[in-house]
Amino acid sequence: MSPTRNPDLPAVRTLSDLAKLAGVSAGTVSRALAGNSLVNDATRERIVALARAHGFRPNQMASSLRRQKTDVIGIVIPLGHDQRQQISDAFFMTLLGHLADALTERGYDLMLRRVLPDRDEDWLDRFIGSGMIDGVIVIGQSDQFARIEEAAASFRPMVVWGNHAQGQRHCVVGTDNKLGGKLAAERLIAGGARRIYFLGDVTAVEFAARFAGAVEAAAPHGVTVTPLTSHLSADRLETEVAANLDRPLGRGDAIFAASDMLAVAALARLRAQGVDVPSAVQVIGFDDLPIAAQTAPPLTTVRQDIRAGAFALVDRLMRRLAGEDAESIVLAPELIGRGTA
Amino acid sequence: MSPTRNPDLPAVRTLSDLAKLAGVSAGTVSRALAGNSLVNDATRERIVALARAHGFRPNQMASSLRRQKTDVIGIVIPLGHDQRQQISDAFFMTLLGHLADALTERGYDLMLRRVLPDRDEDWLDRFIGSGMIDGVIVIGQSDQFARIEEAAASFRPMVVWGNHAQGQRHCVVGTDNKLGGKLAAERLIAGGARRIYFLGDVTAVEFAARFAGAVEAAAPHGVTVTPLTSHLSADRLETEVAANLDRPLGRGDAIFAASDMLAVAALARLRAQGVDVPSAVQVIGFDDLPIAAQTAPPLTTVRQDIRAGAFALVDRLMRRLAGEDAESIVLAPELIGRGTA
């Protein structure tokens, strides 16, 4: 099995198999392989060599059971208000990639689970109580804020990506969505917008906050912000955006898309309608995914620092695993001005 | 913990805790909770109710150890020839999403691991031998074909997403990349291309096959296919593509991008140079990601059926777990004609 494994040797499946071969006890093998404490150097080297030669690897299940520690972190993605949304969403996927990096670096494996809270109200406690994971990262609150709050009361090693609410108990890392919404609206208004259309599903808390921020920034200027409900699933996105943008849009109108993917779809739709961006209609996105720099014209958007977010999530989880306290953190969004607004 | 959990009750952490409370033996509790065999209906209901009330959940590590089965499938992504490439690649992320769907549906959890084969030559056997997983899906062969072949000799429940080679032993699911390359080249040539530039890193086997297919289709027409090495990482992509397309491209030139992401970057670069697509330079992509329909003009590309691929992977893995044989399958690519070629 191992690159240096000699297939003619007898199979060594357990610590005691190896112990017998080495002429020592299982305890000694365990210590030797753990690099641990005070095993005679010669003994250790002999055992390690033997283990390599036979491609032996200690069983992690047995080890986990005995140590009461799995070295696995659960990543759970609740598919609540919009079932097909998130896993296919480029933002969450990028976040997952960075989480994998950060956790791997610290010696943890990842256990990935997608759940449908509508069908299984016990989704979070089931995962936490499974004994398979030392801690859990929840990617997105979806519409499960209450359930997460409840679990946080009795389970400490949990951190959540999402929106921060006043006085909440669970540790959350996320962008200041309301501020992001403000930045977007201000940019559009500075560019001459009189009517802003918010493209996105406002029942998601993050999106609701972006919408609220835009409304707050627009009101003093007498600018209206109208929600246009569009979901994020790849298959429905195109037609939904098209339907929403079917009204005649013209000078003074602007689109604030809740995500870059939505903005890209809006751009395609406007182009099909022969509406010029940004001279007739401005468009602004959210996230700053790689694609934002590649559209025509390049997309003006509100940047979330996904990498920083992922590292903050892992940092806080590690602190909580170590019994320390770790507070929520709200990351500042940044307006990236390009060609669409 | 559970939604109906009464926090005043004493903590019930193990089967025997619950058994004591219920006045039965641990064995009976185990059977009752497993829904298994012949437990008295009344007894089972009492035990199940008790378990719910106390938020009790059997420890999966102990169960796995005893049953010698974890109900977890490992998903491993080797980051070989181009370390930052794949996890951030939209294609692999979409595949992962579908795998999660298919595996969850069959009652399996996913354990995700990114590995750097360059730093750890034992990456595959280490995972297989960990005892944490019942089977493994390898996403992308990277430059690890030989290592995978070797592991396949002694470990059956493994399937791989990638390219199929003559007489290989490991079970692979993937697109016919060579045929895809042919389709792309033929389309470009039919559109008047005389010189094709292949944009992508040819050291990746899948890309090499696409390139080879294009060469094979182009040769009879006296059309040349020139490789332009570009990697896939989001940060480098833009500058690399720009550097590669710095030469003056004009009528009769065409670009065959190894992935849609690369094609999108090429489109942006050509636009910046004032080169019209497709009248001056044709562009064709590979994958047919959602973004392909949204570019300007919409991207002509070679479609891989990711969903079908994911389900085929899981189907074959399940068959192998059941001890049956399961052969490799090569999926047919499909040319999606849109506006760039």
Add this chain to the structure above:
DNA sequence: ATGAAAGCGCTAACAT
């Protein structure tokens, strides 16, 4: 520095 022995929490014979 090493061995012996107990036990992590569960399941599955084998009883009855």
Add this chain to the structure above:
DNA sequence: ATGTTAGCGCTTTCAT
């Protein structure tokens, strides 16, 4: 239909 018992493979006291 339920209880009893013996492990799954490992780690870690406690001895020596």
